[in-house]
Amino acid sequence: MLPLGLYSLFTLLLWEFKPVFGTIINTRANIPTSPPSNSEKLAPTLLSFSLEQDRWPDWAGRHSQNVYTYNALTNYAQLTGQPPKIRVGANTEDRTLWGPNVDLVSTVFPAPNETTPYPEATSMNVGDEYYRLSRFMPRGTHMTWGLNLGYSNVTNAVNMAQSIFRAFSSASETTRNGVVLDLIELGNESDLYRGKVRPSNWTISQFVQNWIENMTPVARVVKLSVGGPVGVIACSFVTRIFTATGSFNAGILDSEPGKYITHISQHWYSGEFCNGGDFHLRSFMSKSAVRGNLTVFNPDITATRSRGLVYVMGETNSIGCHGAPGVSNTAGAALWAIDYTLQAATLGIQEIYYHGGIGFKYNFFQPIALDRSPVNNSHLSPPSQPYLQPPYYAGLVVNTAVGRMAGSGMTKIVELELTAPNLSGYAIYEMGKPARAVFVNLNAWLKSDARVRERSVYHIDLSFVSTAKEIKIKRLDIGYADDTSSLMWGGQSWETREFLVSGREVTETRSRDEGVDIRETEAILIWF
Ligand SMILES: *[C@@H]1O[C@H](CO)[C@@H](O)[C@H](O)[C@H]1NC(C)=O
Ligand SMILES: *[C@@H]1O[C@H](CO)[C@@H](O)[C@H](O)[C@H]1NC(C)=O
Ligand SMILES: *[C@@H]1O[C@H](CO)[C@@H](O)[C@H](O)[C@H]1NC(C)=O
Ligand SMILES: *[C@@H]1O[C@H](CO)[C@@H](O)[C@H](O)[C@H]1NC(C)=O
Ligand SMILES: *[C@@H]1O[C@H](CO)[C@@H](O)[C@H](O)[C@H]1NC(C)=O
Ligand SMILES: *[C@@H]1O[C@H](CO)[C@@H](O)[C@H](O)[C@H]1NC(C)=O
Numbered sequence: 001m002l003p004l005g006l007y008s009l010f011t012l013l014l015w016e017f018k019p020v021f022g023t024i025i026n027t028r029a030n031i032p033t034s035p036p037s038n039s040e041k042l043a044p045t046l047l048s049f050s051l052e053q054d055r056w057p058d059w060a061g062r063h064s065q066n067v068y069t070y071n072a073l074t075n076y077a078q079l080t081g082q083p084p085k086i087r088v089g090a091n092t093e094d095r096t097l098w099g100p101n102v103d104l105v106s107t108v109f110p111a112p113n114e115t116t117p118y119p120e121a122t123s124m125n126v127g128d129e130y131y132r133l134s135r136f137m138p139r140g141t142h143m144t145w146g147l148n149l150g151y152s153n154v155t156n157a158v159n160m161a162q163s164i165f166r167a168f169s170s171a172s173e174t175t176r177n178g179v180v181l182d183l184i185e186l187g188n189e190s191d192l193y194r195g196k197v198r199p200s201n202w203t204i205s206q207f208v209q210n211w212i213e214n215m216t217p218v219a220r221v222v223k224l225s226v227g228g229p230v231g232v233i234a235c236s237f238v239t240r241i242f243t244a245t246g247s248f249n250a251g252i253l254d255s256e257p258g259k260y261i262t263h264i265s266q267h268w269y270s271g272e273f274c275n276g277g278d279f280h281l282r283s284f285m286s287k288s289a290v291r292g293n294l295t296v297f298n299p300d301i302t303a304t305r306s307r308g309l310v311y312v313m314g315e316t317n318s319i320g321c322h323g324a325p326g327v328s329n330t331a332g333a334a335l336w337a338i339d340y341t342l343q344a345a346t347l348g349i350q351e352i353y354y355h356g357g358i359g360f361k362y363n364f365f366q367p368i369a370l371d372r373s374p375v376n377n378s379h380l381s382p383p384s385q386p387y388l389q390p391p392y393y394a395g396l397v398v399n400t401a402v403g404r405m406a407g408s409g410m411t412k413i414v415e416l417e418l419t420a421p422n423l424s425g426y427a428i429y430e431m432g433k434p435a436r437a438v439f440v441n442l443n444a445w446l447k448s449d450a451r452v453r454e455r456s457v458y459h460i461d462l463s464f465v466s467t468a469k470e471i472k473i474k475r476l477d478i479g480y481a482d483d484t485s486s487l488m489w490g491g492q493s494w495e496t497r498e499f500l501v502s503g504r505e506v507t508e509t510r511s512r513d514e515g516v517d518i519r520e521t522e523a524i525l526i527w528f
């Protein structure tokens with residue numbers, strides 16, 4: 001039995017009616033003393049965001065910046081030195097028309113229902129001011145903007161691109177505020193056009209031809225150049241019917257606009273809530289499921305990188321169609337997101353863009369007041385103020401793990417080989433030396449478990465050669481996996497009125513030889 005230590009006293013105070021230590025299971029983590037050959041570079045923007053285009057003004061702010069979005073992103077930027085990247089697009093990028101006389105945006109929404117309380121717009125018209133709201137992102141934000149391929153209307157795609165480039169021109173306020181246009185994306189999930197806006201037997205070759213027809217005039221008008229400041233992100237498929245490799249074989253990279261492709265994007269969700277359904281958090285918190293959902297992309301990642309291009313997960317989250325209640329909005333989903341993000345990094349996925357929309361269940365945060373419940377569409381009176389959801393804490397853990405040196409390209413990550421069931425771990429190296437490790441205990445500790453058993457603990461012995469005698473530990477404290485609020489990262493909360501940290505930071509320092517404890521449904525970060 002280990003000395004309880006300060007942390008345990010702290011948790012005893014916090015949860016005095018719960019058993020703090022159940023069964024202790026001993027295990028071991030061997031941390032290589034230098035980055036193994038399969039380690040991967042960590043990008044400071046590893047954890048980035050994709051936003052549904054229809055309600056972009058709500059995220060950004062209309063007349064001044066939305067302080068909730070701004071603070072949520074800036075908290076992350078302080079950890080890595082760079083704000084998350086922002087992609088605006090998705091479903092509604094293929095339903096957008098640009099018009100010269102549109103002030104900001106006019107949007108048509110379908111009726112909400114219990115499964116989909118906040119449906120995407122069926123159509124929208126935007127004007128120049130719409131893209132100019134990019135100026136409200138935190139300084140240093142790099143953006144991707146979507147163009148409409150669904151309509152296959154070259155005039156409209158060119159109009160949208162020109163409006164975007166005007167918003168980011170060298171004299172623009174956006175540029176003066178340090179917000180940068182990185183990439184343009186033509187078409188969202190074009191593999192799903194089949195049977196909707198394209199014939200059901202539409203092939204990848206026909207997609208590539210269609211993309212070239214629309215992208216060629218766009219590239220000419222906005223004067224893209226090889227190695228220029230703005231690149232093209234392509235593919236953005238979501239099924240396995242069309243693949244990045246398939247598009248390479250169909251010649252996308254050999255085309256005129258294909259020369260400007262710098263990034264390949266894949267979209268993925270581990271499940272779908274489009275028609276509702278019953279999802280179980282326990283089955284979601286599974287180490288093998290996280291790996292199963294990501295390793296299928298290994299051949300595309302290899303094919304992409306062998307061509308000198310960057311591979312990103314350009315839109316993702318737990319469960320498609322805005323998330324499932326009781327899974328996507330829980331503390332368990334925060335642990336899932338830590339493992340999913342870091343796992344993606346070890347596979348060579350440079351960035352992973354978590355999708356969000358106003359009132360979506362899987363959002364990291366809700367940036368505006370809501371007068372209907374995102375969970376079941378019930379009327380909320382008074383409206384809920386903007387709030388953070390548990391996955392936001394995943395970003396705090398991941399970005400602390402990534403650290404401020406990643407921007408210089410000197411930070412690497414590798415997965416640790418662990419035998420304890422559902423315990424995942426990663427080592428992070430800076431300038432060739434072990435700097436930090438992250439452990440995630442995915443075993444689910446649900447409210448219902450507390451009635452029948454005790455919460456189990458892994459005791460991890462750390463074996464590696466290092467001069468450091470002491471380690472510092474910070475915990476993501478979770479009451480239960482099915483909690484939807486009240487997480488604590490190092491004793492601090494971000495669930496405050498304006499998403500600014502409150503409370504005093506709590507970390508533990510112990511001798512390296514003592515090892516560390518991690519409870520079911522907990523994540524820890526260790527500094528060496
Ligand atoms: C585009 O992205 C969204 C996510 O908003 C997805 O649900 C949708 O089905 C996608 N594809 C099409 C063809 O609209
Ligand atoms: C709920 O709304 C969504 C989005 O408009 C729609 O796709 C779905 O069919 C609706 N479900 C029901 C049960 O009406
Ligand atoms: C294509 O887009 C242009 C510009 O938005 C619009 O005027 C025109 O009606 C569109 N064409 C079709 C066939 O929808
Ligand atoms: C797709 O189906 C249409 C009509 O059903 C047919 O005319 C066309 O040849 C098919 N295209 C391909 C590529 O199979
Ligand atoms: C990991 O957790 C999942 C979900 O609870 C469970 O189905 C699976 O058996 C666990 N894996 C192992 C190896 O115990
Ligand atoms: C992906 O994740 C879901 C949810 O955890 C799981 O049900 C599914 O089996 C996973 N897929 C693979 C291929 O592992």
Ligand SMILES: *[C@@H]1O[C@H](CO)[C@@H](O)[C@H](O)[C@H]1NC(C)=O
Nearest residue numbers: 372373374375376377378380
């Ligand atoms: C709907 O969800 C809210 C929480 O957002 C909850 O308070 C309320 O009881 C739920 N209503 C129904 C009818 O399930």
